[in-house]
Each structure stands twice: as C-alpha cells, then as structure tokens.
Amino acid sequence: MLQNKINAGDIRLSAMNLLALREHSAKELKEKLVRKYGQNEHVETAIAGLIEEGLQSDERFAEAFIRMRQRQGKGSVLIKMELRERGVPSSLLDILINEQDDIWPKLAKEVRHKRFHQLPADGREKARQMRFLHSRGFASCHIQAAFTDVLDGE
Template sequence: MRLLARREHSRRELARKLGQRGHPAPVIGRALDELAAENLQSDARFAEAYVRSRLERGYGPVRIEAELGERGVDAALVRPLLEADDDEWIERCREAHARRFGHAPGDLRERARQTRFLANRGFSASQIRRTLELAGAAEPADRDA
C-alpha cells in the first residue's frame, strides 16, 4: 500500500518491487489481485498518469508506448491514450525541437543530429521529417542580408 500511496504503479512494477523485498510469488499474486479488485491498483490509471507525465516532458508516442510496454502495460490500454491526429504530434515534435535547437539544421550533419534527438524522444520518422521541413520554412530566406 505504501508504494501506491506515492504514485500509480503498474502491476508488473509492483510485483517486481515486492519480489525484491523478499515476498513469495503466490502471496504477491494474491495481494495484487486484491488491490486490483478494490480498484487500488489499475494499469489503466497508471498508463493515463504516465502518458500525461511523458507528454509534459516532450516525449513522442513511439517512446511512450515502448516505455509502458516495458512496465507491463498492455498495448490495448496504451494506444487509445496516444491517439491524436498527426498534426498534434507534429506540433509536439516542433515544440521539442524548438526547445532543444531553436533553428533549422544548416547541413546534413546537423540534420542527422537533430533527427537522432527527435527519434530518441520517440517521434516517428514522418513527424520528424515534417518538423524539420517546417523549421526550414520558418528560417529567413536571405540570411546574408
């Protein structure tokens, strides 16, 4: 109960933490079943809180889905939480790009660096491509003037 009092946890996280504290697997399973039955532990609630937290930190849908998968949350719970139109994800990608770089890539090496950053943040290739296109279009046409 103390673990759930601090923040939401997935069932897999709780099982791992309780196992590390020396509790036997059958006892852990029963305890987690009881917590779920009383709605004190919910993977759906955990996923909602986790997605909200990661969105606020500028992460994209690919990474968020992967991280929740690592935490044992079923993809069927995650996908509806990440369903946004591509324009919304592109806007989030643009925000992450602007916060980190603030400028369009000047050459291929810089473009690769910016692309790697956004890919590591969890944005798709099409979202990154569109973001960098829009960043380039926002640059002044004549830089020498």
C-alpha cells in the same frame, strides 16, 4: 521478514503504501512486493484485490506515465516501449498513444525548437536535428512534421 510471519494484510499494506507514492503498473507492483516478501501466494491475491477495488489501474498508470514523459519531451515510440517493459498491455497502449495523435507532431516541433531555436540551414544540420528527435523517441512522421510547419515566432 520471515516467511511464516508474512500475512496478506502486510502485503496489501505495502502495496497500498507504494501506490500512495505514485501510480504503479501491476507488473511493477508485483516485482516490488516479490523483492520484499519473496515468492508468496498472497502477493497475487493482494494485487488482484487492489485491481478489483480500483486502487491499482494499468490504464491510470499509463496515462500518468505518458503525461510525465511528454513533459520531459519524449516521443511516442520511446514511451510505448517503456510502458511495454512495465507490463502495460499493447492494446491499451495503442489506444492511449493514438488518442493523442495531434499532440506528438506539436511536441516534436517544440522539442526541436527548444534545442535548436531555428530551422536547419542545410541538409547536414537537418539530419542532425532529425537524429536528435529520433533519439528522443519520436516516430518518423512526427519528426517530419517538426520541419514542415513553422512554430509561432520562429
């Protein structure tokens, strides 16, 4: 698009179309709009207006993102890092991740059980399972919890 034909309404409509597909962080939204329209003063204005109207929310985006990544079997450390990269403030991340402190150990157990089906027979196997959970982004305390209590039916 030519720079002189771009107006605030076009940018706002593009932003709303992106948000209709899925939640976006303000940073993601800005990056996509800048890619499409270049550095335009209307981009910041459009995003600020959407935030003010409640159409864009980093908190809502983070909550949806956390749920999605939990369904994929990812841990709190990885999720926190990914959200930080997407521009979600650390203070908000701490609240949202810590709200679910009881979920992370249980999720680590489920992920370990789904992958390995049984507790490790020796130290070498335990180390392998621990490395797997670590690669999935679980914190050390959650990894330890995956080996302490036995899942139902295990």
